[in-house]
Amino acid sequence: xxxxxxxxxxHVGESAHDREAIARxxxxxxxxxxxxxxxxxxxxxxxxxxxxxSLMSAFAPMFSPFDYREQHYGHTNAPMxxxxxxxxxxxxxxxxxxxxxxxxxxxxxxxxxxxRVSLIIAVTTAxxxxxxxxxxxxISGYFGGTLDIIMMRLLEIINGIPYLIIxxxxxxxxxxxxxxxxxxxxxxxxxxxxxxxxxxxxxxKQQEYIAAxxxxxxxxxxxxxKHLLPNTLSVVIVRVTLAxxxxxxxxxxxxxxxxxxxxxxxxxxxxxxxxIQNFRMYPWQLLIPAICISLTMLAFNMFGDGLRDAFDPxxxx
Amino acid sequence: xxxxxxxRLVYAVLTLFVLITLVFFMMRMLPGDPFLGEKAISPTxxxxxxxxYGLDKPVFIQYLMYMGNCLTGDLGMSITYxxxxxxxxxxxxxxxxxxGTRALIFAVIAGILLxxxxxxxxxxxxxxxxxxxxxxxxSVPSFILGAVLQYFLGLQLRKVFGVNIFPIQGWGTFKHxxxxxxxxxxxxxxxxxxxxxxxxxxxxxSDYIKTARSKGLSQRQILWRHALRNxxxxxxxxxxxTVASVLTGTFVIESIFNIPGxxxxxxxxxxxxxxxxxxxxxxxxxxxxxxxxxxxxxLYGLIDPRVKLED
Numbered sequence: 001x002x003x004x005x006x007x008x009x010x011h012v013g014e015s016a017h018d019r020e021a022i023a024r025x026x027x028x029x030x031x032x033x034x035x036x037x038x039x040x041x042x043x044x045x046x047x048x049x050x051x052x053x054s055l056m057s058a059f060a061p062m063f064s065p066f067d068y069r070e071q072h073y074g075h076t077n078a079p080m081x082x083x084x085x086x087x088x089x090x091x092x093x094x095x096x097x098x099x100x101x102x103x104x105x106x107x108x109x110x111x112x113x114x115x116r117v118s119l120i121i122a123v124t125t126a127x128x129x130x131x132x133x134x135x136x137x138x139i140s141g142y143f144g145g146t147l148d149i150i151m152m153r154l155l156e157i158i159n160g161i162p163y164l165i166i167x168x169x170x171x172x173x174x175x176x177x178x179x180x181x182x183x184x185x186x187x188x189x190x191x192x193x194x195x196x197x198x199x200x201x202x203x204x205k206q207q208e209y210i211a212a213x214x215x216x217x218x219x220x221x222x223x224x225x226k227h228l229l230p231n232t233l234s235v236v237i238v239r240v241t242l243a244x245x246x247x248x249x250x251x252x253x254x255x256x257x258x259x260x261x262x263x264x265x266x267x268x269x270x271x272x273x274x275x276i277q278n279f280r281m282y283p284w285q286l287l288i289p290a291i292c293i294s295l296t297m298l299a300f301n302m303f304g305d306g307l308r309d310a311f312d313p314x315x316x317x
Numbered sequence: 318x319x320x321x322x323x324x325r326l327v328y329a330v331l332t333l334f335v336l337i338t339l340v341f342f343m344m345r346m347l348p349g350d351p352f353l354g355e356k357a358i359s360p361t362x363x364x365x366x367x368x369x370y371g372l373d374k375p376v377f378i379q380y381l382m383y384m385g386n387c388l389t390g391d392l393g394m395s396i397t398y399x400x401x402x403x404x405x406x407x408x409x410x411x412x413x414x415x416x417g418t419r420a421l422i423f424a425v426i427a428g429i430l431l432x433x434x435x436x437x438x439x440x441x442x443x444x445x446x447x448x449x450x451x452x453x454x455x456s457v458p459s460f461i462l463g464a465v466l467q468y469f470l471g472l473q474l475r476k477v478f479g480v481n482i483f484p485i486q487g488w489g490t491f492k493h494x495x496x497x498x499x500x501x502x503x504x505x506x507x508x509x510x511x512x513x514x515x516x517x518x519x520x521x522x523s524d525y526i527k528t529a530r531s532k533g534l535s536q537r538q539i540l541w542r543h544a545l546r547n548x549x550x551x552x553x554x555x556x557x558x559t560v561a562s563v564l565t566g567t568f569v570i571e572s573i574f575n576i577p578g579x580x581x582x583x584x585x586x587x588x589x590x591x592x593x594x595x596x597x598x599x600x601x602x603x604x605x606x607x608x609x610x611x612x613x614x615x616l617y618g619l620i621d622p623r624v625k626l627e628d
Contacts, residue, residue, distance in 0.1 A: 016529075029530070059371060121407070126580075156328060156359050157328065157331050157332050157335055158335070158609070159330060160328065160329070160331075160332030160336075160563055160607055161335065161339070161603055161607075162565065162602070162603060162606050164565050165336075165599050165602065165603055168587070168599075169339065169340065169343040169599070170343075172343070173343055173346045174586065225343075231586075245455075249458050252458050252460075252461075253458065253460070253569065256460050256569050257568065257569060257572075257584045257587060258584070258588055259587065268504075272460075274462055275464075276460070276461075276464045276573065279464055279467075279468055280468065280472060283468050286461070286464055286465070287465070290457070290464075290465065293457075293458060293461065294453075294456045294457045294458075294461070295456075296453070297456040297457075297458075298452060298455075298456035301452065301454070301455055303457060306402040
């Protein structure tokens with residue numbers, strides 16, 4: 001039998017310091033969520049995709065030899081990867097990567113110009129929804145009582161009308177353009193957000209720290225903005241991410257029924273609409289914008305799902 | 318329960334009222350004039366036309382008239398078609414309803430099955446496949462899907478086989494309904510199947526399923542008798558929005574597939590600036606959706622008495 005040294009059984013005594021030492025760095029809620037998110041490969045791929053699409057939309061038209069309005073009548077409906085043969089054009093000898101449309105406009109440039117419009121509309125409406133929804137929901141939820149009842153009843157009534165009807169009506173009355181789409185969509189888009197925030201706030205305002213803030217004389221505006229809304233943030237962010245694909249869809253839908261961006265400007269929706277008109281002969285004119293719309297919606301949806309899982313692991317399936 | 322029904326009815330009526338008001342005033346604010354055409358009209362003729370359509374009266378009186386007419390089902394005369402709007406709506410709505418019902422049935426049945434399979438075979442290829450289909454359905458707008466299906470299944474397949482398996486235009490036979498119903502239903506199918514998967518996973522891990530298993534029931538009995546029935550409940554709650562999205566989708570799907578439904582009339586009337594037609598269609602469509610949501614919500618209470626309807 002191996003000899004064990006007696007000294008190894010000696011009592012070393014207690015060190016209060018060591019026992020209380022923190023073994024791992026403590027993580028805040030956000031850090032923890034980000035850690036979980038970065039482990040989710042699908043979500044990361046989606047982020048990369050979103051960044052890529054945004055960068056292309058921002059910069060590709062600048063570096064393209066063609067202008068998005070420039071028409072080449074001798075070179076209409078050109079197939080993908082065809083070389084421009086218009087000598088008067090600045091882009092002579094350059095390649096039309098995605099071909100040209102019925103007016104001979106370079107589709108590659110137009111796709112990314114359309115991407116700008118679609119993405120700006122989507123992100124702006126999502127931000128407007130966020131702001132209006134947070135304010136409305138926050139006030140309604142925090143004050144409660146009669147005000148809450150009135151505000152929620154009002155919301156209930158507006159919510160009963162299908163939002164596309166309101167958007168279509170507004171689009172017809174207002175001057176067509178990008179701002180109009182944003183305004184029209186924002187007038188109804190904030191409703192789900194307001195409901196969500198109100199629900200969260202109603203649950204949160206029972207917490208002790210709210211009572212403490214009230215006791216110290218914080219104003220309602222301060223309590224809502226500084227204490228209540230930051231705590232609803234995780235749910236709200238997920239909702240915003242999932243609102244973006246909805247906005248992209250609505251824009252495409254409106255463009256399709258002829259209420260979108262006026263020509264010669266374009267969006268992914270209006271490009272798809274033009275593509276549908278002659279996709280039997282030139283399918284890529286539809287397929288390319290269709291892929292862009294679908295990829296963006298897919299990426300935002302999956303990223304939103306990933307965010308939800310990261311913020312609330314209990315929900316994970 | 319009675320109190321809840323009354324409350325919901327009051328809401329529905331209020332919503333309808335707001336909708337009609339909104340439509341009326343929006344129509345007044347629209348740019349353009351319905352009598353503005355290629356040919357100049359003499360002032361007398363214009364005055365006569367205005368009198369005929371009641372456009373010469375004060376706005377408030379016009380509003381009351383419009384409201385009264387809407388409530389009696391008279392949605393005015395279509396300016397471009399020169400026929401009562403209600404007549405056009407009731408004709409074309411049957412087609413839209415037919416298409417919508419088919420799409421809805423497809424979406425619900427296929428969605429429930431797909432979601433259930435994904436949950437039962439969780440983590441397998443079947444799960445990934447179902448969720449992949451669901452993701453496609455969420456991400457591809459119905460009108461794009463419709464056009465892509467027309468190209469690949471309609472045109473390319475005809476080139477390969479020489480027969481028209483999936484007609485891409487028109488309406489009439491069963492074959493004509495296949496592609497549009499599929500394109501229309503896929504989006505809702507996706508929502509249904511994702512919800513179904515979540516709820517089925519919940520149910521499958523619950524205690525009464527364990528009990529059922531431990532008392533020796535076969536897998537099939539557990540799934541059909543206990544799991545599926547309970548898991549379907551949350552799907553019923555989203556039937557209202559699902560009906561809405563399918564009906565909204567018919568607008569574009571109909572114009573792509575050239576189906577003589579309500580949506581096609583709506584889209585053309587926007588281009589023609591046909592005030593009364595747009596207003597009539599919107600009021601009819603809005604009322605329909607309000608009623609559908611109401612019925613679905615009330616039905617939900619009947620199916621599952623545990624649901625607290627007061628919420």
